Amino acid sequence: MMEPLMDRPLLAAGSARDRIVACCSYGALKAWLPILSWLPRYRLTWLKMDLIAGVTVGLTVVPQALAYAEVAGLPVQYGLYSAFVGGFVYCVFGTSKDVTLGPTAIMSLLCSYYVDRDPVFAVLLTFLCGVIQTSMAILRLGFLLDFISYPVIKGFTSAAAITIGFGQLKNLLGLQNISQQFFLQVYDTFRKLPEARVPDVTLGLLCLATLVALTFMKSSLGPGSDDLPVHVRGARGLVWSFSTVRNALVVICATCLSYSFEVYGHHLFTITGQTSAGLPPFQAPPFSETTPNGTVISFNEIVLDLGGGLVVIPIMGLLESIAIAKAFASQNDYRIDGNQELFAIGLTNIMGSFVSAYPVTGSFGRTAVNSQTGVCTPAGGVVTSVIVLLSLAFLMPVFYYIPKASLAAVIICAVTPMFDYRVIAKLWRVKKPDLLPFLATFLLSFWQVQYGIVAGVVVSLGMLLYDVARPQLKVRDHGVLVVELDSGLRFPAMQYLSQMLFSKALTASSHRSVVLDCCHVSGVDYTVVDELRDLLRQFQQRGEVLIFTGLSNSVLEVLLEAELPGLKHVESVEAALQAVSGTPSYN
Incomplete structure (x- = not known):
C-alpha cells in the first residue's frame, strides 16, 4: 500500500536566499509532485493490484459516464471525454491512492442548470472552474470550504438525489418533451404517464431489479476467510466480481437485447442514438460561440450566462472531492494535503477543457470500488483512463444501441444512497x-x-x-457577582455583555462589584477595549470595582497597552473575591 504522503515542508525563518533554496529543494518538489514520493519505491506487487483496481473501476466508469452525460443534458460522448483526463493528472499531482476523478451525479446536475444543453458552455465552464480551483490552491484558500457546514452538505445532496432520480423517470418510462425545472418536471411526468412505452418500462424495471439484487448480494457476502472450501471461495469471488461491475453488466446485456431487436427492424426501446466516434480533438476551449443563425455569443456574454455556476460548481467540486479523500485517507491510514488536492482537481479541469470535458470531481462510489479492490497507488487511475480511451476509440458505434432506460436505472441506483433520511x-x-x-x-x-x-x-x-x-454567561452570586464567559469575547458580544452587567450590577437596587472570569478569552479587539473603558468608568462612578481574572498574556498585554483607567486584574476568582472583601492587593 502507498505510504503516507508527506506534507509540504515548512520554511524556516531565514534569509531570502535560504527561502529560495528551500523552495527549489527536492522536498519542495515532492510536495508539488507527489508522484516522486511513491514512484521510486514502486513494486511489481503494486502493479498487479493497480491493474486489477484500474480495470474494475474502468468497467464501472464507462456506463456511469454515459449516464451522467444524460443528467448534464449533453451528448453521451461528453461523459467519456470527462472521464479519462483525471486519471493521468491525479496520478502525478494527487495525494490519495484511492480517489478517482471524473463525472459525478452532483456535478452533472449542477452543470445541467447552467450550460443549457450547450457543449460550448460546458467546456468553457470546465476551463473557468479549473482556473478558479487552481487559484484557490495556490492562494491556499481551502479554508473557505470550512464555512459550508455538514447540514448544508446533507441538505444539498439529499435534494440532488431526489432531483436526479426523479429526472430519470422520463427515460425509464420512455417519455419525451419533459421540462427541466423540477416542479414542472414532476407535473409533466405525471401528466404524460399514459404515454409511457411498455418496452422501456419493462426493460428499465428489469435493469433496476438486477442492479438492486446484485447490490444486495454484494452487501450480504460478509467477510471472507481462507479456511473456506475452494468452491465456496470461488463462488464468493464470482458474486463479488459480477456485483462490482454490475453497471457494465446491465448496460451490456440491455444493449445486446436492443441491438437484436434493431437488427430485425423492431424499434422497441428508446436508444441513445447517434454519437461522435473516436477520441476528442485536443484544442483550446472555445471562448465564444457562433449559433446556427450566425449570431456570435462573446466570452463576456457566456460568463454572464454562467453566472452563479462559476461560484457554486468550483466550490461544490472541491468540497465533494476533498471530503472523499479525507474519508478514505482516514479509513486506510494515510494523510492527504488539502491544498494539493485542490490543485490536482483544478488542473484536471483545465486540462479536461482541452478535450471537451465538462467539470469533474471525486466520485465516492468509484473511489470505494478502487479502495475495495486493493489499489496501491494513484497509478490505478491511469489504467482506468486507458480503458475509457479504448472505449472512445473502438466502442462508440456500439453505444448507439444503448437503451436510455438502462442508463436511467444505473443513475437511479447510483444516487439512491445519497439520500440520507x-x-x-x-x-x-x-x-x-x-x-x-x-x-x-x-x-x-x-x-x-x-x-x-x-x-x-x-x-x-x-x-x-x-x-x-450572545456568548453563554455563567453568573454566580457571592455578594459580589462572578461572571464567567464560556467562549471568546469579540466586538459583537460586547453590547450584550455591557447590558447584562448594567442590569445585574449597576442598575439594581444595590450596586455590586463584578469579577469577570476571562479564562476562556483568547483575544480582544479595539471595540472590546473601548467598551471596557466605558464599563470601568461606570463602575468607578458608582464606587464599585470590575476585576478581571484568568487573563491570558496576549489579552493582558493589549489591555495594558490601552492604559485603561482603573484596570484591576488578579490570577484567580478566589483572589478576586478576597481582594473585594478585604484589603485589595491588585496586580
Whole structure:
C-alpha cells in the first residue's frame, strides 16, 4: 500500500536566499509532485493490484459516464471525454491512492442548470472552474470550504438525489418533451404517464431489479476467510466480481437485447442514438460561440450566462472531492494535503477543457470500488483512463444501441444512497437548531440549487454569528457577582455583555462589584477595549470595582497597552473575591 504522503515542508525563518533554496529543494518538489514520493519505491506487487483496481473501476466508469452525460443534458460522448483526463493528472499531482476523478451525479446536475444543453458552455465552464480551483490552491484558500457546514452538505445532496432520480423517470418510462425545472418536471411526468412505452418500462424495471439484487448480494457476502472450501471461495469471488461491475453488466446485456431487436427492424426501446466516434480533438476551449443563425455569443456574454455556476460548481467540486479523500485517507491510514488536492482537481479541469470535458470531481462510489479492490497507488487511475480511451476509440458505434432506460436505472441506483433520511433524526437528537440550515438548503435546492446552498450557508453563518454575539454567561452570586464567559469575547458580544452587567450590577437596587472570569478569552479587539473603558468608568462612578481574572498574556498585554483607567486584574476568582472583601492587593 502507498505510504503516507508527506506534507509540504515548512520554511524556516531565514534569509531570502535560504527561502529560495528551500523552495527549489527536492522536498519542495515532492510536495508539488507527489508522484516522486511513491514512484521510486514502486513494486511489481503494486502493479498487479493497480491493474486489477484500474480495470474494475474502468468497467464501472464507462456506463456511469454515459449516464451522467444524460443528467448534464449533453451528448453521451461528453461523459467519456470527462472521464479519462483525471486519471493521468491525479496520478502525478494527487495525494490519495484511492480517489478517482471524473463525472459525478452532483456535478452533472449542477452543470445541467447552467450550460443549457450547450457543449460550448460546458467546456468553457470546465476551463473557468479549473482556473478558479487552481487559484484557490495556490492562494491556499481551502479554508473557505470550512464555512459550508455538514447540514448544508446533507441538505444539498439529499435534494440532488431526489432531483436526479426523479429526472430519470422520463427515460425509464420512455417519455419525451419533459421540462427541466423540477416542479414542472414532476407535473409533466405525471401528466404524460399514459404515454409511457411498455418496452422501456419493462426493460428499465428489469435493469433496476438486477442492479438492486446484485447490490444486495454484494452487501450480504460478509467477510471472507481462507479456511473456506475452494468452491465456496470461488463462488464468493464470482458474486463479488459480477456485483462490482454490475453497471457494465446491465448496460451490456440491455444493449445486446436492443441491438437484436434493431437488427430485425423492431424499434422497441428508446436508444441513445447517434454519437461522435473516436477520441476528442485536443484544442483550446472555445471562448465564444457562433449559433446556427450566425449570431456570435462573446466570452463576456457566456460568463454572464454562467453566472452563479462559476461560484457554486468550483466550490461544490472541491468540497465533494476533498471530503472523499479525507474519508478514505482516514479509513486506510494515510494523510492527504488539502491544498494539493485542490490543485490536482483544478488542473484536471483545465486540462479536461482541452478535450471537451465538462467539470469533474471525486466520485465516492468509484473511489470505494478502487479502495475495495486493493489499489496501491494513484497509478490505478491511469489504467482506468486507458480503458475509457479504448472505449472512445473502438466502442462508440456500439453505444448507439444503448437503451436510455438502462442508463436511467444505473443513475437511479447510483444516487439512491445519497439520500440520507436518517440525518433528520440525527440532527433532531443531537442539535435541533441544525435542522434550520438543512431544511433551508433541502427545500430551496428544488427551486434553484445555488439558492439552496446560499440559503443554507447564510443560515449557518447566522447561527454562528448569534453564538458569537450572545456568548453563554455563567453568573454566580457571592455578594459580589462572578461572571464567567464560556467562549471568546469579540466586538459583537460586547453590547450584550455591557447590558447584562448594567442590569445585574449597576442598575439594581444595590450596586455590586463584578469579577469577570476571562479564562476562556483568547483575544480582544479595539471595540472590546473601548467598551471596557466605558464599563470601568461606570463602575468607578458608582464606587464599585470590575476585576478581571484568568487573563491570558496576549489579552493582558493589549489591555495594558490601552492604559485603561482603573484596570484591576488578579490570577484567580478566589483572589478576586478576597481582594473585594478585604484589603485589595491588585496586580
